[in-house]
Amino acid sequence: MSRSVLVTGGNRGIGLAIARAFADAGDKVAITYRSGEPPAGFLAVKCDITDAEQVEQAYKEIEAAHGNVEVLVANAGVTKDQLLMRMSEDDFTSVLDTNLTGAFRVVKRANRGMLRAKKGRVVLISSVVGLLGQAGQANYAASKAGLVGFARSLARELGSRNITFNVVAPGFVDTDMTRSLSDEQRSNIVSQVPLGRYAQPEEIAATVRFLASDDASYITGAVIPVDGGLGMGH
Numbered sequence: 001m002s003r004s005v006l007v008t009g010g011n012r013g014i015g016l017a018i019a020r021a022f023a024d025a026g027d028k029v030a031i032t033y034r035s036g037e038p039p040a041g042f043l044a045v046k047c048d049i050t051d052a053e054q055v056e057q058a059y060k061e062i063e064a065a066h067g068n069v070e071v072l073v074a075n076a077g078v079t080k081d082q083l084l085m086r087m088s089e090d091d092f093t094s095v096l097d098t099n100l101t102g103a104f105r106v107v108k109r110a111n112r113g114m115l116r117a118k119k120g121r122v123v124l125i126s127s128v129v130g131l132l133g134q135a136g137q138a139n140y141a142a143s144k145a146g147l148v149g150f151a152r153s154l155a156r157e158l159g160s161r162n163i164t165f166n167v168v169a170p171g172f173v174d175t176d177m178t179r180s181l182s183d184e185q186r187s188n189i190v191s192q193v194p195l196g197r198y199a200q201p202e203e204i205a206a207t208v209r210f211l212a213s214d215d216a217s218y219i220t221g222a223v224i225p226v227d228g229g230l231g232m233g234h
């Protein structure tokens with residue numbers, strides 16, 4: 001069965017690994033990108049998820065090529081780390097606007113087609129940081145914790161319509177987002193991870209694909225940690 005899948009931020013990092021996992025399984029995969037040359041093998045649509053008009057245009061393009069989105073992975077996200085004392089209002093609101101309100105924009109637009117089809121799978125990419133907190137990441141943690149309440153509310157609201165909403169909470173994953181950390185920060189992190197290493201993006205992608213598969217048909221409102229044991233189930 002070839003489904004219409006959308007992965008936001010599917011042009012690199014975890015999103016690209018997720019897009020590849022669905023494409024390898026035979027799905028029709030659309031990805032969003034903001035600039036540069038997107039990777040080949042997908043329907044790449046230019047879209048900044050902080051702009052509702054760009055989200056609308058992206059969906060129109062995807063629907064014309066692949067039909068209604070049946071599986072949505074809200075993956076796009078940013079960090080703007082700063083201690084609270086130095087965190088500006090813009091540092092806070094811009095991270096919320098991308099990570100939480102951006103997810104709202106893409107989920108809301110996908111919901112239209114899913115309601116009509118009477119089925120749908122939504123997976124939101126949160127973070128272990130949203131559950132445990134992290135000094136210097138109050139904005140990011142708030143946005144990622146917000147995704148949990150968002151998904152669980154929608155799981156209740158739309159369960160009867162056969163649409164599932166689940167959250168994946170990765171630990172530290174080897175991508176551009178974490179490559180900017182110093183060697184000292186990286187080894188501090190690894191020392192707290194029971195499995196003693198970073199995740200590869202493909203390890204997050206495998207869980208996302210499972211949540212969108214028939215094998216996960218009775219799972220909704222769940223938060224699945226993929227964090228090497230860092231959060232111990234939280």
Ligand SMILES: NC(=O)c1ccc[n+]([C@@H]2O[C@H](COP(=O)([O-])OP(=O)(O)OC[C@H]3O[C@@H](n4cnc5c(N)ncnc54)[C@H](OP(=O)(O)O)[C@@H]3O)[C@@H](O)[C@H]2O)c1
Binds near residue numbers: 008032078169178
């Ligand atoms: N890496 C980790 O350790 C880790 C751990 C837990 C959770 N996560 C979460 O996993 C997701 C992917 O992270 P990553 O590590 O793959 O990060 P990444 O390599 O920095 O990639 C971020 C992705 O998000 C996209 N993006 C950012 N802002 C956007 C916007 N306004 N509109 C559309 N796309 C936007 C980027 O697109 P451009 O290429 O256009 O910038 C890029 O595709 C994020 O939500 C992140 O918070 C990551």
